[in-house]
Amino acid sequence: MTQEEARAWEKHVEREFRLWADSPNCDASRMCTFGQLQSLVQISALTSGDIFAALPVIKRKGVIYDLCVYLIEGDRVCNPEDRFIPNLYGGVEVGEFSEPVAYWVAKHHPAGTSGFVTRKWERIPAYGSKTGRRNILHVMQDFERPGQRRGVPVLAPVIEALKQLGRYTDAELVAAVVSGMFTVFIKTDAPDGPVGESGIPQYEQIDNHDDNTQEMGNGSIVSLGEGESIDTANPGRPNTAFDGFVVAICRQIGAALELPYELLVKHFTASYSASRAALLEAWKMFRMRRDWMVQSFCQPIYEEWLAEAVAKGRVIAPGFFYGPEYRAAWSGAQWYGPSQGQLDPLKEVKAAKLRVEETFSTREKEAAEMSGLNWEETAHKSVAEKRMLAVSWGLLHLLFLR
Template sequence: MAWFNRKTPEERAVSAALELVQSQPRMQGGGGGSETRWRGASRVLRSMTSWIPHLGSPSRDLNKAERSTLVARSRDAMRNHLLGRAAIVRVRTSVVGTGLICRPQVDYDALGISETEGERLNELLEREWTLYAEDPRECDAEASSTHYQQQAIALMSALTGGDVFVATPDIEREGTLYSTRLQLLETDRICNPNGQPDTDTLTEGVEFDSGTGAPLAIWVCSGYPGEKRLSKALTWERLEVFGSGTGRRRILQVWCDKERPGQKRGAPYLAPVLEPLQKLERYSSAELMAAVISAMFTVFLKKGSDFNQSNLPMSALGNEQPEGAAPDLPPVELGEGAVVDLAPGEEPITANPARPNAQFDPFFMAVAKEIGAALELPVEELLLYYSSSYSAARAAMLQAWRMYNLRRWWLVCDFCQPSYELLVDEAVARGRLRLPGYSDPARRRAYTRAVWIGPARGAIDELKEAKAAQARIDAGLSNETIEAAAMTGETWQQIYRQRKREIEQRRSDQMELPNSKQPQPAQPIEEE
């Protein structure tokens, strides 16, 4: 059987190469590990020996204990840390601002209707949505916030808690048109009943299908599990994500960030920067306190070595004065341009704590830049401090708005558009809107198409921005609809209709149009 152990020349060459590599001493310095082809995978480099992370599922890498700690610290940072609060409110103000406005865009081609009929439906849909969204009693289960305010609350809660859930209970109220309400549920209230551990189909209050991972239901606590309630015991309610009869979406989950497939719960926005944020806050507070202390200018009076020359303060001698002691003097105080006659043996000595620290601002800005990079916020946008050139400031603003637009799109997909579709569903069911063929899923999507427009980006130099927009339109790189939405936050159709009414009103009142240019009559072409 010798032929069974015989190796081919190629196998012998590979074996010899492996023996040669194994006989070489492993590198322990910074040149690279010889046991791996990637330095990042080396386990013998001194810089990498202590870096041994473990592979885990999304639920394990963001388990309940760690996520609860991250949420608690993120909320505290948002309350008490200046940079933490600045990051959260900056995203809230830029992404939502005064609210994302819904502009229905019915797909009239898919519905087989004319453009005029499509515009009529858009006006009817927008009117019904406005009646619903602007009245807190219509849209809010708590009857305290409009839909535009709910957008801001949902975004801030998702940023600090990792996610926020929205229930859509059916509540009848006197004096309202609809019964579909939106109830925001903080991330703490979505948890496993009675604190039971996670299972194969239940992760932190989210019940899902074991095959596809699709959410089936959520478990909502009647209160906050971390708080003690003596009046009555906590209870859990199971709410289905999709209606059993209609398949309509009944539970919405607004994410902060979903980074992995199969992830059921989100991490807070500040989670990656909590450690440097806490250290920077402590450093900033210490420097501020040192500057305050240094502002309290203190002078020490040094006594002479001779006891008879007031070696001790007069308060230490009681009412008796030794022979030859200096008489009682008024308390020594600092004053503007004052000349103080000190007692014999007294010498003024000042304390200089060397504050403010000249290196504080460069170090603070360096760490703030790293924090801003992790949060996709340039330091100019994070601190609202535009001290460089116009080009640098505009670049920082544009870079920040790439992140704002992304988060605005996520908010529209998770909260705004689903709530709008639920409203149209009820409007059709109540007979307030007549949309033929609405039961067909394809036609329903054609009817419920909409554009959500938020606050405009703004401009540092509006004249330059307007000229650039006109140049893009003239070059065919953009259109008036895109530029109008970016610069004013309104649709081009609305601007056009309003502008047309203004021009017609001026003409009817025989008023001169501002900056109007009278069209010149066409010159006849002479034939040769």
Template sequence: MEQTNNVEVKRTGGKAPRASASGYSDAGASWNKKALKSFLAYSSGAHQDIDENNYTLRQRARMLYMAAPIATSAIKTNRTNVIGCGLKLQARPNTELLGLSPEAAKDWQRRTEAEFDLWAKRKKSCDATGVNDFYGIQQLALMSWLLSGDVFCIMKQVPATAATPYSLRLHLIEADRVSTPGSPGATFSNMTEGIAKNGNKIYDGVEVDKNGAIVAYYICNNYPNELKMAVSEWTRVEAYGSLTGQPNIIQIMESERPEQYRGVSYLAQVIEPLLQIRRYTESELTAALIESFFTAFVMTENPEENPYNEAGQPQIDHSDDEYEMGPGQINYMKPGESITFGTPSRPNSGFDAFIRALCEQCGAALEIPADLLLKSFNSSYSASRAALLEAWKAFKMRREWFVSDFCKPIYEIWLSEAVARGRIQAPGFFNDPLIREAWLGSEWVGPSQGQLDPTKEIEAEIKAVEHGFSTHEQSTIKLNGGQWESNVAQLAHENKILKEAAGSDAAQAKED
């Protein structure tokens, strides 16, 4: 230690000295406080901290999703609220910039949405694997993004036919297959960093240029450590087409650090508590099950004689050294053997409170309140509504990210093909990027927030519309995800039928 200007300075093994009694050095960065002396935390760049740990994080997150109910709830709750049955297109061209009348704009919107549905609603038309329609692909993409940290979608082209007039096909690629190429002839690669033939760096399958911009992705034909003899081969897919400038492949991920090129599993920060919740739950379940068993142990000189043969249960394991417990189970012990049961004092009465406390902590990290994570709403209306409002902030944010990363890029590629094939008229689409952007305006409508007290919430929306805080369309989407104009047209049709029916009844009554 040395003194510099009356401030104690600590030498750090060849590194520059740092004040040990100033600012954070006497707080969270202190090396002297007992509580912090053993808190040795080290961090490196995003590549080392994230990419080199992603394989383990993905496997653990997937296992928890398959085996831990709370983890399953976290993923599916996001799926149901962010995507639901699918985010539906509402074409919204910039009518002012394009000089379209309201009537012409409405006609163009209807035509475009109908054409998009022609492509999106058929598995054969939009999915390269033929498994899902566009809305099923959305669900799968979101769940894969959350579990694996990111997911990729390749744009493929197949010949158009009379029944399927569009050539665009989507092929989802799971995070594991995007990896840094290994040595020739290898069955897999565990490298995360490499150098491309052109000298660019590769970070876990993502090639970046000297400026740090993504230029290509490397897709392996195998999964890591997959049990197959095929030699792994990597295909380099450029991020954008050289002629069109449109994406050849899109990546959906949430960035948490600068210069980060691969995503982190949504469950990463809660893997340990979720695992412990699962273990604790299984232990309590096993203990309760064992306590419910009625098992008898018989000591006899002749095990062949069974005075309880009607009550006994058949043994699964016939080893002489194995004894089983079960409802009505009879075990025959050897002379001199005895059974002793431990009597641990388990806090069974506090199980619910303890699990909920852990779920509240996990829910805080996942931005899902415990009520919603557990699907248990036992609080007051105000508390439950506050919890839902907080959760919906996160759901809406992820929906915006998903729309920006997935829906809008795909819509742009699809609309470009539709205009090029002449199925949709969009003058100036390929001539001016500003006009192109005006035609590409869109909104993507998903599931609404739902209502705890429909009467109160509908009254609030009515007042918001009356005072100009909201529009009829915005309030309709918020309340039930519907379309206001379609509702008005349908109501007009229904009212006409009711009026005709009422007139017929009045005429019949007059005749009678």
């Protein structure tokens, strides 16, 4: 196969894959496209620690490809009735070498069933007994020790700090609101009659049934009984140390999550060099998680789809089913996610141009990472636009000559 033939084959496969991936029919529930499924998988894996995806074959009218993706929330994969079963850890049944053998999936979410509904579990083998096909994909990004079979939520290391920070900000907010209220108390030693009861309407009071408490309000006037006086503690709000304390806690949270503070709060006030250094450090983690996503979810599904496309004759790949080495050669792919974005587009475009000129990179890679566009399609459109401009300028030139 020549280079031109290989490029034509790649373009044909891309068109066929988009035919499947850009339609909600790729989702077993017919809710999301493949790109939307990736976003859902990423969010769920970070929130719950992991997520599972089954690959059922569903024949539907008017649909070319039968492969579907069925997402299974991580909470549904668990031990039946939370019992201890040998070689079953968190719903993952393992073999002699701790390899996944099967997954136990609850029919319904454990927290979504009442005591009147009998909970049932289904054992799904990890691989097909005859074909060796993967039945379940387990997307788990945070491996921390050998033998780990379930994921850890990304917020697990900082959940306590986040909770306490929320309580602290709520307390500061209440104190600031109380400090901002202007309430006048009227005291008298020998009242002749009621001066005027609480200035807060009854429907605005928090507890209008308790006669033993006085409530403060905005611009309210409250009368006191004979011999009563009021003594309030100055809350000293706004707290001048609030911002510094919150920033310090957010920096600790960001360090635990491998996120720079500027990116965590989306507030960039540093110089270009400092902001770019923070983004580069964050993108080290982003690329690592992106690689996990590609290897655990995107690439296996693409390989299953390509096998179906070859079997149906829509993609010609000689020797595809001869052996795993042929299949791996035909199934190679590069995945590009959303672009990083530029702080200074002029500097970064010049750097990308220099990388291409020195053969450190390719135009296809730079276009995908900087804008997320296909370089070849952009080049063809650019040539067409230049031709249109040339024709337009030629017509204008002839018009002026007349």
